[in-house]
Amino acid sequence: MKKSNMLFIMSMIMGTMITVSSNNWMSMWMGLELNMMSFIPLIKGKNKMSSEASMIYFLTQSVSSMLLLFSVIGCAGGKEMQLFISLGCVSLLIKLGSAPLHMWFPEIVSKMKWSSCILLMTWQKLAPLTMINNMSSNIKIMNIAVIMSTIIGAIGGLNQTSLRKIMSYSSISHLGWMLAINKIQNNWMIYWMIYSVLTTTICIMFNNYNMSFINQINSMKMSSTEKITCSISMLSMGGLPPFTGFLPKWMVIQILINDNMYTLILIMVMTSLITLFYYMRTMTNMMIMYSNTSLSSTTKSNNNLNFMMLTLNLSLPLIMVLNMK
Numbered sequence: 001m002k003k004s005n006m007l008f009i010m011s012m013i014m015g016t017m018i019t020v021s022s023n024n025w026m027s028m029w030m031g032l033e034l035n036m037m038s039f040i041p042l043i044k045g046k047n048k049m050s051s052e053a054s055m056i057y058f059l060t061q062s063v064s065s066m067l068l069l070f071s072v073i074g075c076a077g078g079k080e081m082q083l084f085i086s087l088g089c090v091s092l093l094i095k096l097g098s099a100p101l102h103m104w105f106p107e108i109v110s111k112m113k114w115s116s117c118i119l120l121m122t123w124q125k126l127a128p129l130t131m132i133n134n135m136s137s138n139i140k141i142m143n144i145a146v147i148m149s150t151i152i153g154a155i156g157g158l159n160q161t162s163l164r165k166i167m168s169y170s171s172i173s174h175l176g177w178m179l180a181i182n183k184i185q186n187n188w189m190i191y192w193m194i195y196s197v198l199t200t201t202i203c204i205m206f207n208n209y210n211m212s213f214i215n216q217i218n219s220m221k222m223s224s225t226e227k228i229t230c231s232i233s234m235l236s237m238g239g240l241p242p243f244t245g246f247l248p249k250w251m252v253i254q255i256l257i258n259d260n261m262y263t264l265i266l267i268m269v270m271t272s273l274i275t276l277f278y279y280m281r282t283m284t285n286m287m288i289m290y291s292n293t294s295l296s297s298t299t300k301s302n303n304n305l306n307f308m309m310l311t312l313n314l315s316l317p318l319i320m321v322l323n324m325k
Contacts, residue, residue, distance in 0.1 A: 005042060012038035012123070019127040025072040028131055029065065032095070035127060036061045043108075043116050053111035060094065060104045067091035086138045093141075095128040098179065099148035102172050106156065109168035114207035117164060121171040121203075122196035125178075129192065133182050142179060147267055149176030154274035161214050163206055166278060167199070170237060173275050177248070177268065181255050191248040198245055201309050202233050208302065218285045229306045231283045236313040238276035244316045 015035030022028045036058075043054040068091040074084030090101070097105030109117050132142075153173025157166050174195050181187045206212075209220055222230070236245035249272065256265045 008038045008041050012042070012119075016123065016127045020130045025075070028127075029069055029072060032068070032127055032131075033065060035124070036065070039119065039124065042119065043112055045113050045116075049111035050113070050116075053108040056104055056108050064091045064094035067094070082138070085135060086141055089132065089135060089138060089141050092128045092132050092135075093145050096125055096175055097168075097172060098145045098175055099152035099172055102149070102152060105172065106165045106168040109171075110162055110164045112164070114164075114203050117167065118200050118203045121167065121199055122192075125175065125192065129178060129182060129188065132179070133188065142182070143264065146176045146180045146264065149173065149179065150268050150271040154271035157275065157278045160278070163211055163213060163217075163282070166214075166282065167203065170275060170279075171199070173271065176271075177252050180264065180268065181252050184255065187251060187255060191252065194244065194248045197312065198233070198237050201305070201312060202237060205230065205233070205305060205309070208305065214282050217282060220286070222286070225306055226302065227283075227286055229309050231287055232313045233309050234279040234283050235276070238279040239272055240276060242317040243313045245313070247316055 012035050015031045015033070015038055018031030018034065019028045020031075022031060040054050040058055043057060044050050068088055071084040071088035071091060074087070075081060094101045109120060112120070149172050153169050153171075153176060156172070157169035160166050160169065174191075178188050178191050178195070181191065209216075209222070211217060211220070217230075232243060236243035239245045239249040241250075253265055253269070256262075256268075
């Protein structure tokens, strides 16, 4: 890794930590700005598309930052407090790439390298989600964001062949689940951590095999073990029991049942089935095709990654078996 990239990553982490640990809105805003300015150089790659992605990211984040600052100043004035709080909530939803303010998100993910995609889909969500958690946000706006994110995250990925765009729409769908329980600090953090680990391992796998489109998966010379690992990881991301990815969704469903939000649960579960469909579509042909590669031909690094991914995704059923009397 370049020394400059290491510096930008450190300042990006510091910006997020400033936002998470602050007790006033201006310092939170400063943390977001530091985070944004540190992430933009990390987007930059060798191709022209990464330059376009960094420009789209900069413009989108700048507009949302201006809206946030305007809402903070408005709240300080003490008039029309609820209006300014709602405006601040909308600005943070833009930063997260939540539907219906999501159009920039799949676009720039499709133009970035996998390492930048991992950061955008995981770490970059932490600061805005923490800020929304600290706000007395408008319930109607949050419910609209949850419903739209889960629906658009599900439908948007159906017609995609780009793995980056599939992962981005998957991220929008998972964001809807996180927003649904955002008022409960510990639970959304657990969801975010599990989602981040699963997304990171899948993106690392795509990066190692240099995959960008679904048809490349079909032509990859992968061993049977690698195919099974890839399939289990995809099913886990879709939230299929008994894999680890089901645990956070199960947690959200229980919380929403306790709050009697049955209509919201129904929409979220139905859209989750659609996301599971496009995960299965990416791996069905790969599983059906005969593997020409033997198990012993896989490299040591790939074996280590496979073992880590299998352990991670099968940890929930393993714990359940161990707990059985």
